[in-house]
Amino acid sequence: MDSITIIMPVTVKAKLTDKLRAQLVGECTAVIEQMDLELKQLEIDMQREIERLPQQERQIRNFFGNEAGKRQARREDALRRKDTLEKLAPGAEIIRGNSERQVTLKVGDNIRDAMGVEILTEDDKIIAIRS
Numbered sequence: 001m002d003s004i005t006i007i008m009p010v011t012v013k014a015k016l017t018d019k020l021r022a023q024l025v026g027e028c029t030a031v032i033e034q035m036d037l038e039l040k041q042l043e044i045d046m047q048r049e050i051e052r053l054p055q056q057e058r059q060i061r062n063f064f065g066n067e068a069g070k071r072q073a074r075r076e077d078a079l080r081r082k083d084t085l086e087k088l089a090p091g092a093e094i095i096r097g098n099s100e101r102q103v104t105l106k107v108g109d110n111i112r113d114a115m116g117v118e119i120l121t122e123d124d125k126i127i128a129i130r131s
Contacts, residue, residue: 008101045064117129
């Protein structure tokens with residue numbers, strides 16, 4: 001066998017533009033608002049369950065406390081991401097995700113050349129493919 005086709009990861013990055021920043025900050029804001037609503041609803045549901053089953057108050061508080069903790073963590077993560085996005089300079093490169101590509105490697109190829117490939121976008125247009 002002289003060659004093999006394998007799947008290699010590709011990092012997708014984006015240049016931070018005002019348009020992208022507004023979009024990402026908007027997404028973070030939406031998550032923060034959604035988590036706030038869910039936290040309020042959890043509080044209402046917890047009170048309702050405690051009134052319905054007062055003998056199980058401790059278990060109810062534990063359950064709803066765990067659920068609230070998950071939402072609070074997600075809210076704080078979105079808030080941190082929003083703050084970071086607002087501080088980044090225009091043109092900064094941010095990771096938007098990962099993809100895969102097929103690569104045919106032959107005997108004698110340098111494997112490092114096939115690894116670490118990045119796609120750079122600006123306003124959803126590919127502006128560079130780098131290795």
